[in-house]
Amino acid sequence: EIVLTQSPGTLSLSPGERATLSCRASQSVTSDYLAWYQQKPGQAPRLLIYGVSSRATGIPDRFSGSGSGTDFTLTISRLEPEDFAIYYCQDYGSSYLTFGGGTNVEIK
């Protein structure tokens, strides 16, 4: 079972700044089946990125994913006010759909 470790736990930034979120896997993620989700308070998570770098339907291009093997990154090029939220990575390449612990992107 893969363990996903996200860092930092909290990222304090201002609107317009660039956000870089990390997700590290305890072993290589199968076939790059790595996804990222955004969750706002009181809402269900929303799929942002699948297959490491493919944006889900309707996701703005300021969101991008990269990485391979065990190290993955979600980048938000310029933070908009609606981007302040918690972000989770997920391995969906094995039989167990593990989530990382999350990164809270908060307004500085």
Place this chain on the structure above:
Amino acid sequence: QVQLQESGPGLVKPSQTLSLTCTVSGDSISSGGYFWSWVRQHPGKGLEWIGYISYSGNTYYNPSLKSRVTMSVDTSKNQFSLKLNSVTAADTAVYYCARVVRGMDVWGQGTTVTVSS
């Protein structure tokens, strides 16, 4: 547009069985190519995958919950279900159902389940 909706009791007594249903609209659960999953979130905490099921009934469960979890699918009603037995206060959470294809691309709104006597 595919939509998922969770339903079930919001309050369950300790030691009893938590039962939830997810109704799928806008697509057939039997159309294939998807798995149907349950995820929960304890108050103020992160996401915990519970398990998933294929339309044909193949299941995969989180090892930490496997002994207490049963999932099933009812293609005639376009629904899938979760049963979690022997619940304790630690099972109090928001429970989400989701469709799995390339990641979890469609989610229900979530339903809060409280375990209390």
